[in-house]
Amino acid sequence: MHTWWKKFFCIGLLLSASVSLAQKYPEGIWQGYEGEWKHVSQQLIALAEATPAEKFAWRPAAGVRSTSEVYMHIAMANFYLLSVTGAKVPTDLKEHAEKTVMSKADVISWLKRSLEAVKEAHLAEKKVDLQRKVHVADRDATVDGMYLRMLVHANEHMGQLVAYARMTGVVPPWAKN
Numbered sequence: 423m424h425t426w427w428k429k430f431f432c433i434g435l436l437l438s439a440s441v442s443l444a445q446k447y448p449e450g451i452w453q454g455y456e457g458e459w460k461h462v463s464q465q466l467i468a469l470a471e472a473t474p475a476e477k478f479a480w481r482p483a484a485g486v487r488s489t490s491e492v493y494m495h496i497a498m499a500n501f502y503l504l505s506v507t508g509a510k511v512p513t514d515l516k517e518h519a520e521k522t523v524m525s526k527a528d529v530i531s532w533l534k535r536s537l538e539a540v541k542e543a544h545l546a547e548k549k550v551d552l553q554r555k556v557h558v559a560d561r562d563a564t565v566d567g568m569y570l571r572m573l574v575h576a577n578e579h580m581g582q583l584v585a586y587a588r589m590t591g592v593v594p595p596w597a598k599n
Contacts, residue, residue, distance in 0.1 A: 477590045494519055
């Protein structure tokens with residue numbers, strides 16, 4: 423094989439591999455905080471929307487959060503952790519919303535609102551502000567740490583909600599089966 427042909431062949435292989443990987447992994451994966459937040463937000467919303475309204479009251483056992491309570495827990499935690507960074511908690515978010523907001527439409531509305539609030543607040547942060555010190559739960563942290571906690575927390579409960587969905591016969595929209 424001629425040298426130029428070998429180079430052409432290798433470049434072709436690399437390009438096809440990168441296109442294949444781009445198709446395999448969802449948008450946002452490995453693209454930094456904004457990409458990861460976009461990914462988990464899209465999955466949370468898609469799963470909530472795919473879940474029938476009657477499944478929002480389902481819980482795996484007595485004393486364990488129901489589906490709606492998990493979604494509202496995520497929304498409330500997002501607003502609480504944002505408040506640690508200096509953002510205001512919506513005045514219409516009631517203290518016990520996790521136990522009182524149960525309809526699918528209301529839960530999804532709060533979930534979307536909280537996910538968007540985190541996205542917008544993070545985009546507005548200046549790099550230097552991310553290192554600002556905050557105090558939460560008797561610990562010192564940074565604003566950046568609060569955003570990381572929100573991302574980890576959302577993904578943690580995404581796993582829980584996928585398990586809930588599977589137990590109730592709901593297939594996550596992004597899954598093949």
